[in-house]
Each structure stands twice: as C-alpha cells, then as structure tokens.
Amino acid sequence: MYSQTKPHAVFADTLQAKVGELVERAAAAAPGAERSRLLRWLLVAAAVFVLWRVGRGAKKLFWAMFGIAMALWWGGGAGWFLFR
Numbered sequence: 001m002y003s004q005t006k007p008h009a010v011f012a013d014t015l016q017a018k019v020g021e022l023v024e025r026a027a028a029a030a031p032g033a034e035r036s037r038l039l040r041w042l043l044v045a046a047a048v049f050v051l052w053r054v055g056r057g058a059k060k061l062f063w064a065m066f067g068i069a070m071a072l073w074w075g076g077g078a079g080w081f082l083f084r
Helices: 008-030 033-075 077-082
Strands: none
Touching: 008 033
C-alpha cells in the first residue's frame, strides 16, 4: 500500500551530536575536575534521552490502553469488570 516514513526528529540528531562531542572530550580529558564535569554532563544527556524515550512510549501506551478500554466499554465487558 502506501509507504510512509517517520518524521525525522531534529532533537534526536542534535542530542546525539552533542553527546558524541562530550564523549570525545571526556575520553581525551585527563582524570580530574574537567573529566568529572564532562561525565556529569553525559549523565544529564543520558537522563534527558531516557525521559524523551519514556515520554514517547507513554503516549503510545496511553492510546493503546484507551483503545482497549473503549473496546471493552462499547462491547459490554467494562460493565462486568466495574460492577461485579
């Protein structure tokens, strides 16, 4: 049928590029305050990435659960579950 590509996330590209730069700088830095600061920034970037992915996944999960709930509701299964 129709082939549809997903829109490319500019945010993901920018984050990946900046994290790549940080990894290179952290690998080249001598142990000490500078390396510690860079590793903290890498941890922050990883946390932002994880939150972004969880947010995208939560949206899909919400709509899937909503669809199942509506199917149960209109099919009469919700009445049995709610009023047993």
